[in-house]
Amino acid sequence: VLLLCAAPPLVCRRDSSSSSPTLKNPKRTASGTLTISPPFRNSSIRISNSVMATAARAQALSLLAAANNHGDLAVKLSSLRQVKELLLSLEPSLSAEIFPYLAELHSSPETLVRKSLVEIIEEVGLRMLDHSYVLLTVLLVLAKDEDPVVAKNAISVGTAFYCTILEEMAMQFHHRGKVYRWVGELWTWMVKFKDAVFSTALEPGCVGVKVLALKFMETFILLFTPDASDPEKIFNEGSRKMFNISWLVGGHPILNSAMLMSEANRTFGILLDLIHSAGRLPGALTITVVSCLAVVARKRPVHYNSFLSVLLDFHPNLESVKGCHAASVQYSIRTALLGFLRCTSSPMIESRDKLLRALRAMNAADVADQVLRQVDKLIRNNERAARENWSGKNNQAINHQNSWDLSKKRIMPQGEDDTVNGEVAPKRLRHNNNMHLTPKGQISDSPHGTVSINGISSGNHPSDSEPTPVEQMVSMIGALLAEGDRGASSLEILISKLHPDMLADIVITSMKHLPSNPPTLTTSLATPADIVVSSSINPMRSPTRQPQLPFDSTLPFGSSLSDVPSLNAVVDPRRDPRRDPRRMDPRRSNPSVGPTSLPGDEGKETVPVQMDISTVASKPPSVPDVTAGTGGSVHPTTVDHSQNKVMGSSIIRRIDQPDCREDLLPIPKEYGYLSKGKSPLDVPLSPCRDDEGIRNTKLDLDLVSVPDFNQHSPSEAGPDFELHPPVDSNITAAEESYRELAPVPSYVELTTEQSNTVGKLALQRIIESNRHVCGFDCNKIRMALIARLIAQIDAGNDVAAILRAHISVDHREFKGHELVLHVLYHLDSMANLDTDESSSYATVYENFLIAVARSFLDTLPPFDKSFSRLFGEAPHLPDSAIKLLNELCSTRPDPVGGEACDSERVTQGLGVVWSLILVRPNERKACLAIALNCSVHYEEDIRAKAIRLVTNKLYHLTYISEHVEQFATDRLLTAVNSETDFSQTAEGTNIEAKSQITSTSDSPRSGNSDIHSQQDLQTSRDVSVLSFSEAQRLISLFFALCKKKPSLLRLVFEVYGKAPKTVIQAFHRHMPILIRELGSSYIELLPIISDPPKGSENLLTLVLQILTQELAPSLDLIATVKHLYETKLKDVSILIPLLSSLTKDEVLPIFPPLLNLPPDKFQLALAHILQGSAHTGPALTPAEVLIAIHEVVPDKDGPTLKKITDACSACFEQRTVFTQQVLAKALGQMVDRTPLPLLFMRTVIQAIDAFPTLVDFVMGILSKLVSRQIWRLPKLWPGFLKCVSQTQPHSFPVLLELPMPQLESIMKKFPDLRPSLTAYANQPTIRASLPNSALSVLGLDSGQDSRPQMHPSDAASSVHGAALT
């Protein structure tokens, strides 16, 4: 089956290769082969067994032959593609067999073939790195290819190989403790490759190739310049980071880190030189150099300053240079400078001024400013994020430490270089337990001479056995020092770029290596170098070293004994500093570096590695025993810490070193450490360089370590411990080894007070010196030192006092702030680490924080942000800090401070509270409590501010909004209920009032009594415990919240009915403001309006009034209220505010209930009706209103007649509205109605009273009434008569129109009328028109003839006029 599967590709290939020569068009051939390749690929995947392998091999060879010899380029290329597929599908070892044939293609005359070859090498070679030896040789050749494209590709592929192989070497060593031979061989080719590329870069040639060569140089520098600035990244295996020399901290059998570093430095120098010679280079090259160097400077700030100075001095006259575009070169410098400006690492920030100046000179000031703003913003954001992180974890420091350990562990597992573990692990141990260290001595000899246990023990106690970064750095510095002159420059670079914190730790750590009993130095040997020499000789005697046992103090007795030493003797002899003769270089004796930074390392002696100062002070001098060669047996000492807390977990290892130097113990190590009698010493010089031997030793040790493990059972170890009490020391041995040394100042043991005083003095001096020197790095180191000093001298307040002035002065430039934070974080981490006696550091921390905070408040103006920053960024806030904050926010300090100042302080305090709530989840609750309490504060000013904060800022935060709401609700209810409690106990009226509430609300239709009863209720509550301002205080917050969430108002409605009067007043005060601020979002109130709780009618009316006051109510609102009126609440008064927006048809039906309202409310309603809305105009015209009123029929359920007459009167009172014309119109319409309105005549009379000029019009009305036989309407007839009587003599013509019986009855009723009426009728013209019957009624029929002749025309005209009107 497999054969069958394999067949198609062969066939296909033959097809394609045999047919292609006949094709004239190469493109078609190419496409032809392409179509064939898919089946080929499919089948090739299955090629797996040997038969297939043979076939595949044959196939590959024939393809290669085609690629080499075929006449058609397209065939060659497609063959190559197939070869690639084939190679990728084969087992690496099988593929490798084909590589040599493939390699032959490098001499192909076809550029494209060579290019394809490079591609194949990249794809195949990187996958089968261990077989890629042949390919690398090809690559080397191709990197020098005459065709620039091929050469470029070769260089970039080569670079990938370079990095991969480098990484592979490092990882192999880390994981397996050794480096396979094949990698070493590959590496030699890579070194050649590097040389070739470097020479390409510097020799004349194609610019394109040189550009890439330069890029390779950049890569090279980056690889081999330590990137310690961010060690976490380096060790973070998760993100596949590029190799860095820092990986080699522990040494490496092949890679000599010091040499590589110095070569990187040299390369950097070469690139810098290239800039100097820019005048002779093509522009593209100069630009590339600048760009590459900029990358280097950004990623490795060590090089930044030197590059910057070169850039700033770069003013060549490029204009004249041919083939160089000067503007672009200049621009590349500008780009580089801008790039630096964007960087936030310290040297860049430090040199901002310089950068800005330079950029201004390039007319790039605007861009620069913009970049600065961006960067500052970024920094602020980062700080905020960091703050968030910090505040989230109290044990950050510990976590941090562990993360180091864990990540470190991954990279440096068991088999790794002992040099690291051997040197560093004891320190680490000591470091972790330094609060309660008592060394226990145990000596064991190992024939293998190596010591480390850490590889194994790390598995058990990861946090204890891994070297800390500090220790790594110490050992690295040691290694560099050992390189002598060459290492010195690297060392300088390394130190200059170390994070100040770490540098401080290193210094402090190293100081612990100082002898507490200083060795005596003879005058002639007084230099450190001498010490090194003398001490380094001694250890050479002993080839064997002892394993050391780490103990975990937390383990119970039994388990601690399971710690077994392992002998991991993995060593890099080449790295052994002792082998470097330059160690002896007198220059190394430079005391500034030597003694302090060297790890104590001496062979047979134990050296105090890491000793807390207090420990040193309290410990008696002790030197470990040295037991002479016990033939390789290992005797671990175990200490049971559960039983013996005081004695920490240190172990003392002692070694008896035989003289045999051949058995090189490759690792410089400490074999133990003790407080006294040791000096920090350099690594011994070792003449032995038998690499092979060492490797063997390593292997042996690896094997041996396992049995060792088993040998040391707890029971064995226990007794050992008994035999070796902590004081067990061999002083004589120590003395012996240092007898040649001259004396140094003796160690003075200080009392606590003394050390405090000294500490303070030191602090003062540091601070003093700070004023004069303002170098950035210096500052950082000072900070670290100050932090540690403060931690050590426990004198919180005093120290704070010392620092106060300094901090405040400097604070605005943030250096003070930085210092304070630095101190705080240090103290905090100390407090966290120090679980047993947490109180002391915690107290120091607290005191310091509070003292600094208070000093800010005392000295800085309220608008200063320092206080806020301090609280925001401090590692954590103790209770006292919260208390301080609370005081700041809610108490009026002394009256001396002045009002304005106080209120600003409150603002400041609340601002801090806010920011803390945002960034400090842990303190959120406390801060929220402060804010909330302020929001019900007695001081209105404070309250207002706090309310603004709570509602505008805090209430938005989902995680606290509920809390805020609850608080506000509670306060509101407190206000409402305060009275109830009181009155229930004190007054019986309340019960009455309550029953009234229930009764009124049970019968909602009786709106009147309801309101009145509520008023009664309120009067009954007048005896209030709660003052108005108090009520205000309690409810303000709630109302403010309602602004944000109107639905909360329901509660107000609910409690309204039972709220005391003062509270209701307060409600009424707030409501208009609230509603106005709600604006259009009042929509959310509709649900409340549609279903108002009982007792809240007044409030509802108020709300509606306010809602409609300025704007026309929306349709929703109208609909809601109408619905409410129609269904639930029959009180028409709620409709009043809406009347203006209602239509005529809507208003008319509710007119009767409106009339039934109290006069004042009716007036209001009237006003609304007549006012109308802007869009629709008034619902009713005044005339219509009048008519409507008249049409209301008095009813015992509805409005009484009295109400209606009152309403009419109310209308007449508004003379400006109900004018003469209005009345005339209304009357004119009403007179035609059937039946006539009951009050018609009354209104007529009132009208003529109000407007006498209406008389003629009224006569017309009367006349009409006569024609309508008014006398038949008994209710109106008297009114008619009254009117007629009142309007005489104008009414005479009307009177005369009446039928006789009526006229007669009038005459009888109003006898006064008769004479004048008779006189009128007697006028000749009138008399003539009158019927006799009328005349007889008037008594004119019996011959008073003279009369009618008097003014006939007058009467006629009068009658006619009336008729006409």
Next chain:
Amino acid sequence: MRFRYAMVCSSNQNRSMEAHFLLKRQGLDVASYGTGSHVKLPGPSAREPNVYDFGTPYKQMFDELRRKDPELYKRNGILQMLKRNLNVKLAPQRWQDNAGDGVFDVVMTFEEKVFDSVLEDLNNREQSLMKTILVMNLEVKDNHEEAAIGGRLASELCQEIEGNETWEDTIDDIVAGFEKQQRRKLVYSISFY
């Protein structure tokens, strides 16, 4: 030599799209981008621009503006421009967000700010491919007329570069020659993938 080109301006609307359009028509392998934070088009007044996110299809903008005020946007040429654009590609793309688009050989920018942004962005990327990229800046004002001229110049320039096996050796001469001939400033820089 087949290079891959990218035309970059601020909003990926006018200048870069004009050049994109021209280069595409000439058969070059070209893409286009903007470096701004948003796509901004002129609105009824200077203070009311139309702002879109990158990725909003040109068609959508076209429809929207045509609905808003067809007269205005026809008068100021925005609709015509969008019409042109929607035939070139789907939507404006942001340079910084499209690092995944692969490796370009030549990037043309049309504004110094954009030039800086592109260089900064390239600098912030991980440069592990060892592949050079040429970034050139040609100042072109952001209006239709200038964009037309700028697009033409860009395409000429790219054609000239296209004629070389590697641009590194000739770029200084090309740029100098261009400046001399066109009397316009041109700046280039070199970065790496």
